[in-house]
Amino acid sequence: xxxxxxxxxxxxxxxxxxxxxxxxxxxxxxxxxxxxxxxxxxxxxxxxxxxxxxxxxxxxxxxxxxxxxxxxxxxxxxxxxxxxxxxxxxxxxxxxxxxxxxxxxxxxxxxxxxxxxxxxxxxxxxxxxxxxxxxxxxxxxxxxxxxxxxxxxxxxxxxxxxxxxxxxxxxxxxxxxxxxxxxxxxxxxxxxxxxxxxxxxxxxxxxxxxxxxxxxxxxxxxxxxxxxxxxxxxxxxxxxxxxxxxxxxxxxxxxxxxxxxxxxxxxxxxxxxxxxxxxxxxxxxxxxxxxxxxxxxxxxxxxxxxxxxxxxxxxxxxxxxxxxxxxxxxxxxxxxxxxxxxxxxxxxxxxxxxxxxxxxxxxxxxxxxxxxxxxxxxxxxxxxxxxxxxxxxxxxxxxxxxxxxxxxxxxxxxxxxxxxxxxxxxxxxxxxxxxxxxxxxxxxxxxxxxxxxxxxxxxxxxxxxxxxxxxxxxxxxxxxxxxxxx
Amino acid sequence: xxxxxxxxxxxxxxxxxxxxxxxxxxxxxxxxxxxxxxxxxxxxxxxxxxxxxxxxxxxxxxxxxxxxxxxxxxxxxxxxxxxxxxxxxxxxxxxxxxxxxxxxxxxxxxxxxxxxxxxxxxxxxxxxxxxxxxxxxxxxxxxxxxxxxxxxxxxxxxxxxxxxxxxxxxxxxxxxxxxxxxxxxxxxxxxxxxxxxxxxxxxxxxxxxxxxxxxxxxxxxxxxxxxxxxxxxxxxxxxxxxxxxxxxxxxxxxxxxxxxxxxxxxxxxxxxxxxxxxxxxxxxxxxxxxxxxxxxxxxxxxxxxxxxxxxxxxxxxxxxxxxxxxxxxxxxxxxxxxxxxxxxxxxxxxxxxxxxxxxxxxxxxxxxxxxxxxxxxxxxxxxxxxxxxxxxxxxxxxxxxxxxxxxxxxxxxxxxxxxxxxxxxxxxxxxxxxxxxxxxxxxxxxxxxxxxxxxxxxxxxxxxxxxxxxxxxxxxxxxxxxxxxx
Numbered sequence: 001x002x003x004x005x006x007x008x009x010x011x012x013x014x015x016x017x018x019x020x021x022x023x024x025x026x027x028x029x030x031x032x033x034x035x036x037x038x039x040x041x042x043x044x045x046x047x048x049x050x051x052x053x054x055x056x057x058x059x060x061x062x063x064x065x066x067x068x069x070x071x072x073x074x075x076x077x078x079x080x081x082x083x084x085x086x087x088x089x090x091x092x093x094x095x096x097x098x099x100x101x102x103x104x105x106x107x108x109x110x111x112x113x114x115x116x117x118x119x120x121x122x123x124x125x126x127x128x129x130x131x132x133x134x135x136x137x138x139x140x141x142x143x144x145x146x147x148x149x150x151x152x153x154x155x156x157x158x159x160x161x162x163x164x165x166x167x168x169x170x171x172x173x174x175x176x177x178x179x180x181x182x183x184x185x186x187x188x189x190x191x192x193x194x195x196x197x198x199x200x201x202x203x204x205x206x207x208x209x210x211x212x213x214x215x216x217x218x219x220x221x222x223x224x225x226x227x228x229x230x231x232x233x234x235x236x237x238x239x240x241x242x243x244x245x246x247x248x249x250x251x252x253x254x255x256x257x258x259x260x261x262x263x264x265x266x267x268x269x270x271x272x273x274x275x276x277x278x279x280x281x282x283x284x285x286x287x288x289x290x291x292x293x294x295x296x297x298x299x300x301x302x303x304x305x306x307x308x309x310x311x312x313x314x315x316x317x318x319x320x321x322x323x324x325x326x327x328x329x330x331x332x333x334x335x336x337x338x339x340x341x342x343x344x345x346x347x348x349x350x351x352x353x354x355x356x357x358x359x360x361x362x363x364x365x366x367x368x369x370x371x372x373x374x375x376x377x378x379x380x381x382x383x384x385x386x387x388x389x390x391x392x393x394x395x396x397x398x399x400x401x402x403x404x405x406x407x408x409x410x411x412x413x414x415x416x417x418x419x420x421x422x423x424x425x426x427x428x429x430x431x432x433x434x435x436x437x438x439x440x441x442x443x444x445x446x447x448x449x450x451x452x453x454x455x456x457x458x459x460x461x462x463x464x465x466x467x468x469x470x471x472x473x474x475x476x477x478x479x480x481x482x483x484x485x486x
Numbered sequence: 487x488x489x490x491x492x493x494x495x496x497x498x499x500x501x502x503x504x505x506x507x508x509x510x511x512x513x514x515x516x517x518x519x520x521x522x523x524x525x526x527x528x529x530x531x532x533x534x535x536x537x538x539x540x541x542x543x544x545x546x547x548x549x550x551x552x553x554x555x556x557x558x559x560x561x562x563x564x565x566x567x568x569x570x571x572x573x574x575x576x577x578x579x580x581x582x583x584x585x586x587x588x589x590x591x592x593x594x595x596x597x598x599x600x601x602x603x604x605x606x607x608x609x610x611x612x613x614x615x616x617x618x619x620x621x622x623x624x625x626x627x628x629x630x631x632x633x634x635x636x637x638x639x640x641x642x643x644x645x646x647x648x649x650x651x652x653x654x655x656x657x658x659x660x661x662x663x664x665x666x667x668x669x670x671x672x673x674x675x676x677x678x679x680x681x682x683x684x685x686x687x688x689x690x691x692x693x694x695x696x697x698x699x700x701x702x703x704x705x706x707x708x709x710x711x712x713x714x715x716x717x718x719x720x721x722x723x724x725x726x727x728x729x730x731x732x733x734x735x736x737x738x739x740x741x742x743x744x745x746x747x748x749x750x751x752x753x754x755x756x757x758x759x760x761x762x763x764x765x766x767x768x769x770x771x772x773x774x775x776x777x778x779x780x781x782x783x784x785x786x787x788x789x790x791x792x793x794x795x796x797x798x799x800x801x802x803x804x805x806x807x808x809x810x811x812x813x814x815x816x817x818x819x820x821x822x823x824x825x826x827x828x829x830x831x832x833x834x835x836x837x838x839x840x841x842x843x844x845x846x847x848x849x850x851x852x853x854x855x856x857x858x859x860x861x862x863x864x865x866x867x868x869x870x871x872x873x874x875x876x877x878x879x880x881x882x883x884x885x886x887x888x889x890x891x892x893x894x895x896x897x898x899x900x901x902x903x904x905x906x907x908x909x910x911x912x913x914x915x916x917x918x919x920x921x922x923x924x925x926x927x928x929x930x931x932x933x934x935x936x937x938x939x940x941x942x943x944x945x946x947x948x949x950x951x952x953x954x955x956x957x958x959x960x961x962x963x964x965x966x967x968x969x970x971x972x
Contacts, residue, residue: 034876035521037831037865038603117524129875147881168654171881345523379523389615390520395633395657400884 021075023048023093028134032104032118034126043104045127046095048074050081051139054090057481059149059465060135062173063093064128064165066158067342068334069100073158078441079454080153083461087486090139090148094131096124096161099335110337113378119338121346122390125165129172144477149468151461152176155436156412157347159404163417164391167399175401175464177457178417180436185349185415186387189394192352192364194414200357202266202409207289211310212358214297215262218307219255219360221300226251238304239311242323257326258307259359261314267435269409271445280314282445287313344373346386349415400424403460405453407433428456462486507561509534509579514620518590518604520612529590531613532581534560536567537625540576543967545635545951546621548659549579550614550651552644553828554820555586559644564927565940566639569947573972576625576634580617582610582647585821596823599864605824607832608876611651615658630963635954637947638662641922642898643833645890649903650877653885661887661950663943664903666922671835671901672873675880678838678850680900686843688752688895693775697796698844700783701748704793705741705846707786712737724790725797728809743812744793745845747800753921755895758931766800768931773799830859832872835901886910887950891939893919914942948972 026049032041048070061080065073074093084091095102098119103109110116132150140148152173154162159181166176184190204212225231226245235254236244245251265284268274272282281287288310295306315324343349350366353359370381387393396402396417404417407430420426430438430449437446438453469482512535518527534556547566551559560579570577581588584605589595596602618636626634638659640648645667652662670676690698711717712731721740722730731737751770754760758768767773774796781792801810829835836852839845856867873879882888882903890903893916906912916924916935923932924939955968 031868031871033522034871035608036519036603036606037827038600040864040866114524117522120522122521126876130871133870133875169875169878170884171878172875341523378526380526382517384619385517385520385616389619389655389658390612392655392657398656398886 021050021078021081022052023050023071023074023091028131030127030130034123034130041104043097044102045097045131046070046101047131048093048095050084050091053084053088054139055088056143057145057148057469058088058090059151059174060132060139061089061091062128062132062135062150062152063091064125064152064154064158064161065094065096065099066154066156066161067096067099067339070095070102071100073155077153077155077439079439079457082441083458086458087462087465089151090135092131092135094128096158097127098338116341116377117379119341119345121161121164121342121386125161125168128161128165129169132172144474144481145469145472147472149174149465149472151464153179153439154181155179155439156181159436163399163402163404166402167392167396168390170400174468175403175461177403177405177439177461179405179439180407180410180412180416181404182349182412182415183387183391183417184394185412186393187348187350187366187383189387190415192350193354193356195351195411196353196357196359198411198414199263199266199359202269202411203262203285203289203358206269206283206285206409208293211289211292214292214303214306216358217303218258221303222251222255223360225300225304234301235304238301238308240308240323242325243327253326255360257324258311261311262358263411265314266409266411269434270437271447272443284313341377341379344369344377344381345379346382348381348383348387396421396425401460401464402426403428403457405430405436405438405457407431407435407437407450409433410435426460428453507536507564507567508538509536509557509560509577514617516613516616520609520616527590529583530588531583531617532556532587533617534579534581536570536577539570539574540625541574542629543631543634543955544574544576545637545660546618546625547575547577548614548618548621548636548638549577550611550638550640550644550647551580551582551585552640552642552647553582553585553825556581556588557586559641563639563641563925565925565943568927569944572944573948573951575637576621578617578621580614582644583613584824602827602863603865605827605831607647607650607828607872611647611654614647614651615655618658630960630967631955631958633958635660635951635958637950639665639925640667641665641925642667645922649888649890652888653878653882654876656886660954661889661947663889663891663925663947665891665925666893666896666898666902667890668835668898668901669873669877669903670880671898672879673834673836673852673869675873676901678836679840679842681837681897682839682843682845684897684900685749685752685845688755688897689748689771689775689844692755692769692771692895694779697775697778700778700789700792702844703789704744707789708737708741709846711786711790720787721790724787724794726794726809728811729813739812741846743810744797747797748844749897751800752895752897755920756923757933758929770799827863827865830855830863830867831865832868834867834869834873882907882911887946888912889914889943889946891916891922891924891943893917893921893923893936895919896921912946914939 026047027044028047029042030045032043033039061084063073063077063080070093080091097104098109104118105115108115136147150173152162152165159178160183162176163178163181163183166173200212222235225235232245245254265288268280269283269285274280291313292306292310295309297303297306315321350364352364353362366383373379373381402425404427406413406416406418409432412435417427418429430453432447432449437450466486470478473482512533513530515528516531518529519525547570549559549563549566556579566577583590584595590604591601594601622633636659638648638651645664646669648662649664649667649669652659686698708721711721718731731740751774754766755769755771760766777799778792778796781795783789783792801807836850838850839848852869859865859867888911890913892899892902892904895918898921903913904915916939918933918935923936952972956964959968
């Protein structure tokens, strides 16, 4: 079975004009289980902290860490720094349990379902609330206000956590900026085919119709050619594979690898060069399709050669890669196994392809998926429980102080909140934006769209903060220190 | 150590003018752990259901069960029936995990911390949300509205759960009536001495100053007399104990037993006869003090005899009890051990006594308490985490659609929400009311206070329902079926 398992996050090692952001690394002991009492264990949760802009009574900007090493996010979320410098804020990046260095059972964290089972979004949110409470004690002493206001930030899965922490713990967090957060990419909330449709639409509009056609045709040709040993060898050569294709499983892996690359090229279609896995040029979708369209693709093998040429902008932009290892861990800084587990438990996001997209047809089969999860982790997905029962599904009208931002070039916008829910839960679209580009620091090549989105975030945050200080301080203190500040 | 461990709930076997309420008993399989994935177990949760007033599109009235057998609550919460009959509603009483018949591990449920650890308020709330989702599928099919509105009801600990389910799961429940719900009876939220002060004030105002003085003196006399063997025998006879006092532990048990009775008499100071453990007359505080005050209490032994005479209105109202068993399970229908466990884990409610109340001095010592919990259950209390971090403590300004009602004769009002939090989270006081009297069906002897409180609940519920139907139905359906109905 082909398994579609897509990382939400792609913030790995950008070539960036961002400064290097400095932190102190700290740890806090948090309970392993916040909701039951079968174990008394605690573990060390890592967080990064920068108080260089913080003065007493200032807010806390709290990044709700995603499925990977937190230092990666801390170095690629410059917007928070820009704003902290401007408004005065304590900056905290919290690492998600079971990722990076935050391994509750050390090397044994992934060794059994009994250990790994404590990896869940709900436990992670409770960790963050626990840490916020501790930060209030560390930084909220001897100040005028009882509790410092906390603004949650997050991108991708971290954005989902930022929205959910405000929804579930509004007393811990004053507001949330949830960037590219597909909180509705779940069964019954979003049709599974939307994701690949967006990828296709973006390649069509920023690349070309012929590029879409070439990619669409490639699957059948690949399936056909790899039926013979000679064909397997030819295809292996065309795509410069480190290990030549030997069997059907290898072919499946090649097709998954190709699909994932197309998705990634679209997700990180930023206007400036970045380096995801390997370095990429700015506007990679356009470059990718130009390379494909400028090659002859009349015959079957020509067509594959054209695709392989396009791929080079992703796999070999700096001409230093000798061969493509299609089985390598696609993102060493992200927790592949952890995210695989979460995809089987609380973050089950159905994705399928149809005739309307450029991908090979693939139906979402829940029971087949469930069986593969049970085989791998001895868990059965609880399809409905977490996204709908624990986090409310589409029923979030009672929430307040959340901004959902979505780049419309981002396939994950398929599961995003693209409309205003109320006057207090609002959506801002970034038509020319890719995956959570608004959380990055400003860049001379930024589109107007993303500049506006960052201004929008700032205005909302200031509004929340002003209201918070007005309500939580004696009027004279507010008037003297905070009136007009935000 | 004297352990102060008070049940919140006292709805046991009232002599009532209530009809017998009829139900169908059903069960639903719910996950043992809603928040982690270390186990895949499910268990059968019992619930009672009555659909005799329900028509399609009607609301669900959902009682969030407390620390005891659910059938007890279902027979003593007539207000819900009165309102369901009037407004049309499905009535559901859900049993709390680890109480009544809802034992996740059957007879082994209490046999180890590994099993018992799944007893927690948070897991119970998630059970209720899981059940509500199932009810929506059972009763919400072929109706005009996507989800039926759900109103949560609860008294005492059940009232805390009703408030919390609205706070944590506003998409599952439209509004909540939280009666006598001491959600602030926790460390740092309410001074521990308030509880016994209220008991003392009520005995002073409804009984007499001399009654308070007699009770206040009794502790020293008891401690003094029981130093000798003869004194132990005399005291045992005075209080008609089934097992004569032998040692210091027995004396401690007697004093705890007496304290608890004084609390109970105040908690159930209803204007009509009830039967808690044993039958009680109406206005028991007054009766109790009249019996004490009409006896001679000049000498030490006379004073104890006077107290014992007062006690008879509680222990022997029907003159059928031969002796008092001070070590018997005080409430067989309540889950003593379960509540003891919860008092050690998520429901840690500090109670102490000072010179300002009629009780023997008793300081709340957290570390001593923690040690006793560890000895008994191998758990350490997480003092702050559940009430403050998980449920927000006093920071519930963002919540909506909750009514907190409190009888001011009820000592648990010490931890109740006695002021309006906002226009949408409101408090109603019942000055002459005892513990969650407003959830009982109407009685000819009801005070005006409680009548008004019930009207207040009805008005709020109608307002919530009208708004819900207006927002969730096409205008023509709303206009035809619901406009003006609530």
